[in-house]
Amino acid sequence: MDRVIEKKKWPPKKIMTYVGVALLVTLILASYFSTNGNSKLNVDEQKITISEIRKGSFQEFIPINGVVMPIKTIYLDAIEGGRVEDLFVEDGAMLEKDQPIMKLANTDLELDLANRETAVFDLITNMQRLRSEAEQNSIRQLNQLAEVDNALAEAERLYTMNKKLFDEKVIAEQEYKSSKNMYDFQVRRKKLTEQTLRNDSVSTKQRLRQMQESVDRTQVALNLMRKKADDLTVKAPVAGQLTSLNAEIGESKTRGQRLGQLDVLSGFKVRADIDEHYISRIFAGLKGMFTFAGKDYELSIKKIYTQVTDGRFQVDMEFTGEVPNGIRRGQTLQIRLALSDQTQAVLLPRGGFYQQTGGNWIYKLNEAGESATKVDIRLGRQNPEYYEVMEGLQPGDKVVTSSYENYGDKDELRIKNSE
Template sequence: MDRVIEKKKWGKKRILTLAGVLGIATLAVASYLATTGKSQLNVDVERITISEIKKGPFLEFIPVNGVVLPITTIYLDALEGGRVEEKYVEDGTVMKKGEPILRLSNTDLELSLVNQETSVYNLLTQMQISQNNARQNTIGKLNQMTDADNDLKEAERVYNLNKHLYSEKAIGLQEFKQSENSYNYLREKQRLSRQILNEDSLSVKQEFDQARQSYGRTQNALNVMRKKVGDLIVRSPVDGQLTSLDAEIGQSKNKGERLGQIDVLSGFKVRADIDEHYISRIYTGLVGTFTFANKQYKLKIKKIYTQVTNGRFQVDMEFEGEVPTNVRRGQTLQIGLALSEETTAILLPKGGFYQQTGGNWIFKLSEDGKTAYKVDIQLGMQSPDFYQVTNGLKEGDKVITSSYENYGKMQELILKK
């Protein structure tokens, strides 16, 4: 008798097929979750820096380096070229105004002075000779004028006498006319003599004035030449300290070449270099502070040099209030230059995170402190220690401020102790 065999519903082949399908589906789901879910990374808490967001006073300032300089510096340039013959002092000497520093020699200039002096003396001699000749000429004309006056008086006396005698018929017409003609002639001669004397006086005065002006110009030229020769001795223009003296005996210096400088010791200023990025925010009156010998001092910007060189520009700052007693020329100071007034702000401590995020986001700790996740933030001004937070964080939040270099594109950090 035949027996009916029941057909099995789950055969071995079917089970294997179903297992394969389930495996593939599992892999697909895992792959999807891996690509669409949050990427996580375990991080040792001891290897990171956790900072708390606080609210407090904020002052935007930038660190700059400043060099101490004398408040006034006078540069020494060679007014005349020449060879260095003698040095009277050395670099660093405290000078009084007018004291000699060094002596140059210039034979061409000295020879020109001799020639100029000779020209002046020759002109003076010629003037004296001309004046003597003019004086003698004037004396001669005065004598002629005296003779003419005397002859006229005699002719006038004879003429008046003959006129009376002729009216009395005591003399003839011929004798009267002769005396009259003689009188008229001598009168005209006297007039001409007086005119010649006046014109001669004017001419002599004009020639004397011209000669005096010519002599004055020549004398001025001589004085200028003497000053040029005198400038071969370089003297201190003010009271101060001689610095940067660049001259050695036997060395030739050209006209206008820099020899050194005199630092006026009445006070100091500080010249600071600032990045050109801040040039639009720098103006006179801004205040900076620095610490010297464990004491804080203030500086104020007095002058701005707008020329930019190698991405930087310079400002001059003067001390406000007390001046450090031991500060020296050439000393470098670390200055914090304030760019704004003090305000109250949400403060984020600076750290290595900024290099990877650019200040656009940060890892913020969860309330239980076990994880940290990315949040978008906005930063405003900055100081050497803090950023001003304008959006994304609040007081009391905790964030990771150390470097994110090893975090790649992680979305969440699991903090392990």
């Protein structure tokens, strides 16, 4: 006998199908709500940094490192090349002006100096001989002129007397003309003798002048050569401390080679490196502060070196007031270089949040401090301690300023106390 089998309303296969569909829908909804809408994340209060917004004095500045240097450094270069013959002082010695530092030997220069001295001596000797010969020649010509004057006077006497006698018809015309011719001859002879004496005098003076000019030029060259020889003894141009001495006895030095440097210790300056990003904002007169032995000191930019090397350029700064006691050459100072005057502003402490937000938004805590939600902000100037808040936050607000690296794009942070 056949038995009627009742059909089940919810077979297991059908139930499993509905359960699978329900789970799939649940996963889809969970995924949707986890990526959209007001997503939240629990964070430990001990692992975040909460800062309070406040209003206070703000000044834009950048931190730079400066090295203390002497107010003036003079480089010692070899004016003439030579072999180091003697060292009179050691590196680090305090020197007075014109104090010898080292002596170089240069045989070629010394031989040239000796030859020039000999040439000058020969010129002076020749000039003295010419002057002596000129004086003797002048004496001879003066004696000759005296003889000519005497002969002229005698011829004039005889001519005058014969002319008178000829007029009285006492002597013959021949005797008269003979005395007249002799007189005229002596007159012409005197004129020629005087002309010769004048010409010899002018010629002698010209030769002596030319020789004196030659002696003077040779003397100048000799003095320069002597100065070059004196330069073989390197001396301190000013009083100061000798540093970076680079010479050993027996070592050869070429002309222009650096031998050392002299630091003038009457004062100090600070040379600092600055990122090229700020080159357009740096000018002479900008102030900087640094702390030394618990006291603040002020510096002012004196000179700007606009050449950029490895993304940085240099400036020289001088003390505007008191120089710290105990400061030393080569010491490094941490300087706060001001780029603006002090003003009142809403201040946001710097933190790691900026790397993820770019300063466009921040997590702001509610009044209870239990959660923090995203708020849009706009920042202005900045210094190593604070950002200037232009919009989005008010004094008294509390924000999360630590890094947001692990927060993803969560809209809200649930702050939990782990204690």
